[in-house]
Every structure is written in C-alpha cells, then in structure tokens.
Amino acid sequence: MSLMAHDIEEMIRSSFPNAKIEVQGDDGRHFSAMVEDESFRGMNRVQQQRAVYAALKGKMDGSNGELHALALTTRAP
Template sequence: MPMSAEEIKDIIRSALPDAQIEIQDLAGDGDHYACQVISESFRGLTMVKQHKLVYDAFGGRMGTELHALSVKTKVP
C-alpha cells in the first residue's frame, strides 16, 4: 500500500522532531514524493549526511512501502 504524505512527515518528524517538512506527491500515485526538510540537526553535516539522516528514518520502508523520495535539506 502506498504511503501518504502525512505518514512521510510523521516518520521524518520522529527522527528530526524540530524539522519543518514540505512534501510533494510527484506522480499523484502515492509512491513518488519529493520533500524539503529544514532542521537544526543538519548544521555542520555534509549534504550526504543530511540526506542519510532523512532516509535512515524510514528504515526498511524505502523501496518497499515508499518507492521514491527525492530529498532537499536545509539548515534554518
């Protein structure tokens, strides 16, 4: 079953409680999303490490429950 935008926000927020999160459903199918995540937790980290924090929040769900997630990260 596809994941909703709200579920994605909840998963990211569980790992990054201070995050400001915007989600966009790219294909309208609930399976391809883009997100922008703004968090103080990213300060001092490389872009790769920032993205890893976001992807790690999904555990084994990436590629199964959620097919594709494009991530943009920022520090406030």
Template structure:
C-alpha cells in the first residue's frame, strides 16, 4: 500500500498551516517533498524535518510512506 503526493501535501499543510508543499514521486514508492513555511524560521534543519516527520507520523508508522527526501526552509 502506498500514499499519493496529494495526501502527503494535505497532511503537511494541515500540521503546518501556511506551508507551501510540493511533493513528487517517480515510482510511487520513493518521494521528495519541498516544504517552505514561516513556522521554520529560526529552527535548525533537523527541527524543520522533525516537524514534517511529525505531520507524517501515522503514514510513516503504518509503512504507507517509507522513503521521503525532504528539503525545508523558511520563506525568503
């Protein structure tokens, strides 16, 4: 069972209001996500990734999502 990019984007934007999220996949198993959010301002890259991973905890724990490369940043 796998998850779609729209669901990844929805889960992240629900957990991090105002985030701009662009998720993509080449094969339906390996995903990338670029997340830009004001909530990331002043946080380390590790903290930013922890916030995204927390948003996706349920699908990560269930195995629906297991390969996700993240790029995160605060808006310029």
C-alpha cells in the first residue's frame, strides 16, 4: 500500500502535535516535508531529523520500506 502526503503528516503530527508541518509528494514513495517545532530548539539538525524519522515508525526501513525517500527540512520557530 502506498503512502499519501496526509499519511506522512499524520505520523509526524502524532509525535509533534503543535508543529507546523508541510508535506508534498504524490507518487506514493517520494516526499518532501518541512517540520517546524519548538521541541527542536537547542537540537542540531541531525538530532531534529532523527526525531522526525523516529515518528515515521519504520516506514523507511530497508529496501522494502513503504516510504522510499523523504527530503526533510526541520527547524525551531
């Protein structure tokens, strides 16, 4: 089953309920996302992105992951 942009947004929102989230992509496997959340304050970019990838609950794991690619931008407000 392929993912839709709103599916990605829902997964991210479950971990970051107050974040500003924008997800784009319509081929079911390649997406881009911008996540802006106060919890990122004080984190470096790698830490921010790891937190978002953790919210995706393994959807990017291995070659059989449902989500093939995610161009991710993260920042604190």
